[in-house]
Amino acid sequence: MKKQLPASPMLFPMPALLVGTYGEDGAPNAMTAAWAGACCHVPPCVGVAVRHNRLTFKNIDLKKAFTLNVPPVRLAAEVDYLGIVSGNDEPDKLARVRLDVSPGSKVDAPLIAGCPVNLECRLAQKIVLGSHAWFVGEVVAVHVDEELVDGKGKIDVAALDPLVYCTSTTDYRSLGGRVAGAYDVGNTLKKA
């Protein structure tokens, strides 16, 4: 039997990402975002939901660019801090959590060095939905820690150890073991 819960965007799992932006004065900022996802293959796009009152919202509007950065489990406290505290209230919050940044190669947004995967995104569309806007960015560059990439360009996901966010229980989890190959295990159900 099913039980009804209040309407909310309750998906499992969610990524725990860092959104990197520069402000008017060139100061780097990072905001935690679990409300994000891949949006398009050609052109490659991702989207992220940002609340109107966040500094990130203003910065993306200003620079028409952002980065999405995939943090590892070991940065859980730093990631959480960057979600709790707005850059409006603490402009040096990246320094507090001791995360270094470097400039994007193609867009005016910072790469967060401690994150093994960084996506540079050029703002493609901004969809105002209500409390949040959904910023769609075209991915124009992808940087990955070289020791995580094999000869075929595949990422060692277990070594990446991405931080996972769970809504409802509002906690961070790690990724578990491999279950099966995609575009593969389903073939067992095809017609004989």
Added chain:
Amino acid sequence: MKKQLPASPMLFPMPALLVGTYGEDGAPNAMTAAWAGACCHVPPCVGVAVRHNRLTFKNIDLKKAFTLNVPPVRLAAEVDYLGIVSGNDEPDKLARVRLDVSPGSKVDAPLIAGCPVNLECRLAQKIVLGSHAWFVGEVVAVHVDEELVDGKGKIDVAALDPLVYCTSTTDYRSLGGRVAGAYDVGNTLKKA
């Protein structure tokens, strides 16, 4: 050192969801989608990317509604099958994988019974991006297996055992253990 990979929407982790729709003739369909995410708090919205040639694309356009369903790890083969095969080519694909559906309570889209979490979504916006459109749905009802919900309305995420999709390695994984509380562990980094 970082290595550059080809531009793609490479986020970790992604959910492995089922998108439920009805066709013109009332036939239920389900498509696997890992490119999805929460978009807005008020009103509660989620989004999902769908390729133009999928039956799901046509069905959402027609009914202005869809469901997002969270499958458990035990349905990995069924989920993968529903991603490999389009409803255009096999209209009875839900029957093949033996997944039952029931009508949504508020929208004209089917709930997939074997999935412990079902979100009913009324189409709010359709953003054409390129190969894919991003369909934003307002969540108007949430159904959860009652044995997974505690007295406070929180979901037992470990028992839910949601299927996780990993891009790059293109495989399914399970969720790992709890790392820390969100809106909590970051407080350890606040000023003394």
